[in-house]
Amino acid sequence: MRLMFLAPLLMPMTAEAFTARNGMTAVQTGPAEITVIHEVRRGDTDYWxxxxxxxxxxxxxxxxxxxxxxxQKPRGAGDGIVFTLDKGKAAEGAGLSQFGSGPRDGSIPVSMAVGSFCRVIVPYFD
Structure with missing residues (x-):
């Protein structure tokens, strides 16, 4: 009986959730990995x-x-998207196409992700 009381204390701690400026939730899930939690009616750029x-x-x-x-693409129903800062962990063919200068490896600079893709989302009511 006492073990059941202590069980929650022995479970791994979850990463602290962060609310991005577009209202989506992201958590750090590895040294260079960020997972953005699934939300309905959101496009890929919202995750970026x-x-x-x-x-x-x-x-x-x-x-x-x-x-x-x-x-990997495609994202399964209800799945979030994992991003990485480590090129070696990038999913083949799952990045964004980018015009102009810079590497053509599916990556984008974080300043572009924020500056070009962050927008305030007005809640949708059914």
Whole structure:
């Protein structure tokens, strides 16, 4: 009986959730991995925004830090998206196409993720 009371204390602690400027939730799930929690009616760029915002404001990384998608496409129903700062953990063919200068490896700088993709979402009411 006493063990049941102590069980929650022995479970691993969950990462602290962060609310991005677009209202989505992101958590750090590894040394260089950020998971953005699934939300209905959100596009891929909303996930990139939340991951980039996390990297800038929580991790304190500069705007030129590269961000890759680590989750394979397509995303399953109800699944969030995992992003990484480690090029070696990038999912093949799951990044964004980018025009202009910079590497064509599916990554984008976090400043682009935040500056181009973060927008205030007005709640949708059924």
């Amino acid at each position: 925004c939340a991951a980039g915002d996390f990297v800038q404001r929580v991790m304190g990384a500069p705007g030129n830090t590269r961000l890759w998608r680590a989750s």
